[in-house]
Amino acid sequence: MPLLRDMTLGQYYPGNSFLHCLDPRSKLISIVTLMTCLFISMEVDVLIAGGSLLTLGIARSGLPAGAIFRNLRPFVWLFFITFLVHALTTPGQPLFDFGMPVTREGLVSGLGYSMRLSFLILVAALFTLTTPPIELTDALDKLFSPLKRLKVPVHELVLMASLSLRFLPILVNEAGRVKNAQLSRGATLDGRLLARVKAMVPMILPLFVSAIYRAEALALAMEARSYTGGKDRSSYRELTFGRNDFLALGCSFLFLVFAIISL
Amino acid sequence: MTGKGVQLTTFFVPKLKVERPRIPAMQIKIENLSFSYKSPWSAPKEVLTNVSLTIAAGEMLALVGPSGSGKTTLMQHLTGLLKPDTGRICVDGQDIWQGSSLNTLRRRIGLVFQFPETQLFGETVLEDVVFGPRNLGLAEGEVRERAELAMQQVDLDVAEVGERSPLHLSEGERRRVALAGVLSMQPECLALDEPTAGLDAAGTRIVLDVLRQQHRQGRTIILVSHDIALVSALLHRIVVLNDGRVHFDGKKEDLFKDQAHLAAAGIVPPKARRIACALKRMGLVATEELYSFAEIKNQLDRHRPIAE
Ligand SMILES: Nc1ncnc2c1ncn2[C@@H]1O[C@H](COP(=O)(O)OP(=O)(O)OP(=O)(O)O)[C@@H](O)[C@H]1O
Ligand SMILES: [Mg+2]
Numbered sequence: 001m002p003l004l005r006d007m008t009l010g011q012y013y014p015g016n017s018f019l020h021c022l023d024p025r026s027k028l029i030s031i032v033t034l035m036t037c038l039f040i041s042m043e044v045d046v047l048i049a050g051g052s053l054l055t056l057g058i059a060r061s062g063l064p065a066g067a068i069f070r071n072l073r074p075f076v077w078l079f080f081i082t083f084l085v086h087a088l089t090t091p092g093q094p095l096f097d098f099g100m101p102v103t104r105e106g107l108v109s110g111l112g113y114s115m116r117l118s119f120l121i122l123v124a125a126l127f128t129l130t131t132p133p134i135e136l137t138d139a140l141d142k143l144f145s146p147l148k149r150l151k152v153p154v155h156e157l158v159l160m161a162s163l164s165l166r167f168l169p170i171l172v173n174e175a176g177r178v179k180n181a182q183l184s185r186g187a188t189l190d191g192r193l194l195a196r197v198k199a200m201v202p203m204i205l206p207l208f209v210s211a212i213y214r215a216e217a218l219a220l221a222m223e224a225r226s227y228t229g230g231k232d233r234s235s236y237r238e239l240t241f242g243r244n245d246f247l248a249l250g251c252s253f254l255f256l257v258f259a260i261i262s263l
Numbered sequence: 264m265t266g267k268g269v270q271l272t273t274f275f276v277p278k279l280k281v282e283r284p285r286i287p288a289m290q291i292k293i294e295n296l297s298f299s300y301k302s303p304w305s306a307p308k309e310v311l312t313n314v315s316l317t318i319a320a321g322e323m324l325a326l327v328g329p330s331g332s333g334k335t336t337l338m339q340h341l342t343g344l345l346k347p348d349t350g351r352i353c354v355d356g357q358d359i360w361q362g363s364s365l366n367t368l369r370r371r372i373g374l375v376f377q378f379p380e381t382q383l384f385g386e387t388v389l390e391d392v393v394f395g396p397r398n399l400g401l402a403e404g405e406v407r408e409r410a411e412l413a414m415q416q417v418d419l420d421v422a423e424v425g426e427r428s429p430l431h432l433s434e435g436e437r438r439r440v441a442l443a444g445v446l447s448m449q450p451e452c453l454a455l456d457e458p459t460a461g462l463d464a465a466g467t468r469i470v471l472d473v474l475r476q477q478h479r480q481g482r483t484i485i486l487v488s489h490d491i492a493l494v495s496a497l498l499h500r501i502v503v504l505n506d507g508r509v510h511f512d513g514k515k516e517d518l519f520k521d522q523a524h525l526a527a528a529g530i531v532p533p534k535a536r537r538i539a540c541a542l543k544r545m546g547l548v549a550t551e552e553l554y555s556f557a558e559i560k561n562q563l564d565r566h567r568p569i570a571e
Contacts, residue, residue, distance in 0.1 A: 174381075180344050181382035184374045185444060186398030188366055206384035209430065 011169060012132045017062035018244060019130040024139035026245035030252040031127045037259035038116050038123075046259045047115060053255065054119055057126055071125040072118055079114040086110030128165075137162040138239055155233075163218070171211060178203050289355060289371060289451045289483055291318040291341065296350035298336060310336050312507045313350070323474075323484040325494035328504035329529050334487045335377055337504065338456050341485070342369045370399060373450035377457045377487075379441030383429040388414075388440050389421065391429055395448035413447035414440075416476070418469050435466045442473065452483035459493065471497060492533035495519075496555045503528050516552050535559060 014020075019027070038050050058068055072079075092105030128136075140158045148154050182203065188195075293316040299307035310333045318324060326334050339345045340352060343365040351358045359368055376382060385391025392413060396406040411421050417439040424432065429440055442458065455474070459467045474497070478484050488494050494501060495515045503511040503518065505528045511518055518524065519532045539553035539562075548562040 177376075177382050178384050180339075181376060181379070181384065182394070183344065183366075184342055184369050184376070185395035185448060186366065186370045187394070188398075202384055205386075210381075213430065 011128065013063055013067055013129045015062045015130065017060055017130070019057060019061045019126070021242075021244065022130075022248055023239050023241050023245045024131055024135040025143055025239060026241065026249050027127065027131060028136070028139045028143065030248045031123055033252040033256050034123055035120055037255055038119055041259040041262055042112065043259075043262045044112070045262055047112060047119075049255060049258060050119055051115070053251070054122055054126070058122070061126060061130055063126075063129055067129060068122060068125050071121055075117070075121060079117060082117060083110035083114045086113055133162050133165055135237075135239075136165075138235060138237070142239065167211070167214070170214075171207065174210060175203065175207055178206060289320050291316075291372075291452070291483070292353040292356075293317070293337075293340075294350050294353065296337075296340060296347045296352065298340065298345060298348050300336075310507050311340075311347075314504075314507070314509055315350075316502060316509065316512065318483060318485065321478075321481050321483055322500065323478045323498045324486070324500040324502060325498055326485060326487045326502050326504060327489065327491055327494060327530070328510070330489075332504045333507040334504055335456055338374065338454050338485070338487060341454050342372050342374050344374075370448060371450055372452045372454055373445040373448055375442055375445050375453070375455040375458055377460070378438075379444075380429075380434055380437030383437060383440060383444075385429060387426050388419070388429050388432070389425040391440060392443045392447050395444055399448060409447045409449065410443070413443040416446055416473055417443045419443060435462055438462065438466070439469065442470065446473070446477075450482070452485070453477055454485040454487075456487045457489065458486070459488065459490065467493070491530055492535065492554075495533050495536070503530065505529075515554070 022030075034050060034053065037046060058065070061068075087102050087106040087110040088100045090103050090106035090109050092103035094101035094103050095107070096102045131139075137158050140161070141155055144152075144154045144158070293314055296311055296314045297309060298311040299309045301307050314333075314337060326337070328334055336345065340347060343352075343359050346360060351360065353359070354368060354371070357363060359365065383391050385394060389410060392410040393406050396409045401409070414421050414425070419436070419439055424436070424440075429437055432440065438458070438461075442455075445453070453474070458470050458474075462470065471493075474484055474486065484498075486494060486498070499514055501511070501513070501515045501518055502509060503524075510528050511521075511524055518530075519536055525532065533554060535553055535555050535558070536551060539548060539559055540551045542548045542559070542563070543551045548559070548566055550562070553559045553562060
C-alpha cells in the first residue's frame with residue numbers, strides 16, 4: 001500500500017511550534033483563505049507570495065521536512081499528467097513538436113498548475129500535521145455552529161468526519177496485516193496489473209467487514225459511556241484566541257486582498 | 264502420480280525411503296541481523312541488533328523476551344516480510360533475499376502471527392483454511408482433505424463451523440481457525456508468535472498438542488512466548504531476546520542457573536522449578552530440573568521413604 005503509507009494526512013505530529021499553538025479556528029480560516037487564493041488567482045505574484053507563506057509555515061512548524069513532503073509522493077502522476085495536458089493543449093508559441101506542438105505558454109501554465117496543486121496538498125498536510133483531530137473537530141463545530149439554527153446536525157457531521165480521519169491509519173494498518181497474512185499463506189501479490197487487482201479483492205472485502213464491525217463496537221462503546229450528541233455538551237478544552245491568531249488572520253486577509261487585486 | 268509409477272518406485276527404492284514421513288531438511292541460519300523500522304516521524308531506532316541464531320532441521324526452540332524486545336520483528340524476518348538492514352538469513356545455506364523466490368519460502372515456513380484471529384479474511388471458516396493449500400496449486404480433493412485434517416487437528420468440527428463466518432466465532436475458536444489455515448499448508452517449519460496468549464486451558468492444550476505432534480513428524484518449530492513455564496515444560500532450547508539482542512541461547516537448565524542473567528532479562532523461573540529448588544534443599548528430590556508438577560510428583564513418589 002505505498003499510496004496509503006505515504007499519506008500522512010489525518011495524522012498529527014506533536015510539537016509546540018507557532019503553528020501548533022494557534023487556535024484551530026484561526027488556523028482553519030487562514031488555511032482555507034490561503035487555499036482559496038491559490039485557487040482563484042492565476043498570477044505568478046500570488047503563486048510566489050503563497051509559496052513564501054507556505055515556506056515560512058513549514059520552516060516555523062518544527063516538523064521534519066520528510067513528514068510534510070512525503071504527502072506529495074502519491075500525487076506525482078497527477079502533477080505529471082496536469083503538466084502534460086497543459087503543455088500540449090495550450091495555444092501559443094510552439095517550442096517543440098511531438099506530433100502535437102508544445103508551447104511556451106503551455107509549459108508555463110503546466111508548471112504553474114502543478115505547483116499550485118502541490119501547494120494545496122502541502123498546505124493541507126501542514127494543517128493536519130499540526131492540528132490534533134480533536135482540535136479540528138472543535139474548530140469545525142464552533143465555526144459552523146450558526147448552522148445549527150437551521151437544524152443542520154453540525155456536531156454529528158463533524159464527529160463523523162473526525163472519526164473517519166481517525167480510522168484511516170487503523171485501516172491502513174489492518175490492510176497491511178491482512179496482506180502479510182495472505183503472503184504468508186502462499187499468495188502472490190505481484191505480477192500483472194490485472195492479477196494484482198484480482199488479488200486485492202479478497203483483501204478489500206474483509207477490510208470492509210472489519211471496518212463495519214469496528215464501527216459497531218465504537219458505537220457501543222460510546223453508548224456505554226452515555227454519549228449523546230452536541231447540544232449542551234461542554235468541552236474539556238476551551239478554545240482561546242491569542243495575539244498570534246490575530247496575526248495569522250491578518251496575514252491571510254492581506255493575502256486574500258492581494259490575490260483579489262491581482263486578478 | 265499414477266499407480267504404475269508408485270509400484271516402480273517402491274520396487275527400486277530401498278525400503279527406508281518409502282514409508283517414512285517427509286523429512287524436512289530445513290536449516291535456518293540468521294547471521295548478524297540488524298533492523299530498524301523506518302518512519303517519517305522519528306529517527307530510526309534499532310529494534311534488532313546483531314542477532315545471530317542457527318536453527319537445525321527438526322529442532323524445536325522457544326524465543327522469549329520482554330514485550331518490545333523484537334520477537335515479532337524477528338519472526339517477520341524469517342519469511343521475508345521484513346528485510347534486514349544488515350546481516351542475512353539463510354535457509355539451507357541460501358540467502359532468502361537472493362535467488363529463489365520468497366513465495367516458495369513462505370510455503371515452506373508457516374508463520375502464525377501474533378493474534379492471528381484478527382487476520383482471517385475468508386467469508387467462511389473453510390474458505391479461510393483452504394486459502395493456503397489452494398495457493399499451493401493442489402487438486403481440489405487434496406485441498407479439501409488437508410483442510411479437514413488441519414481443522415481436526417485443532418479440534419474444530421468441519422460440519423459444525425466450516426460454513427460459518429469467522430467473524431461469528433469466539434476469539435479462541437478464531438485462533439484455532441488461523442492455526443488450521445497454516446497447518447493445512449503442511450509447511451516444513453512452523454513459526455508461531457504467541458500462539459497460546461489469551462487462550463483458556465483447553466485451548467492451550469490443543470495448541471501444545473498440535474506443536475508436539477508437528478514436532479514428532481519432523482517439523483522445525485519456533486515458538487515465541489511470554490509464558491516461560493509453558494515453554495520450559497515443553498522444550499529444551501530457549502533463546503532470550505532482550506532489547507533486540509540475543510541475551511541467552513542454550514539449554515533451559517543453564518538459563519535458570521544464572522540468576523543475574525535472569526534478572527537482567529526480567530525472567531522469573533517457572534513455579535514448578537522454584538518449588539523443585541525448595542524441595543531439593545529440603546532433600547526431598549534429587550534435582551531441581553523439574554518443569555511441571557507432574558515431574559515433581561514423579562520425583563517425590565520415587566523418593567518417598569519406604570516406611571511411610
Ligand atoms: N510497525 C512498526 N513501526 C515502528 N516500530 C515498531 C513497529 N512494530 C514494532 N515496533 C517497535 O519495535 C519494537 C519491537 O517490537 P516487537 O513487536 O518485535 O516486540 P515483541 O517482542 O514482539 O513484543 P510483544 O511481546 O509485546 O509482542 C518495539 O519497541 C516496537 O515499538
Ligand atoms: Mg510480539
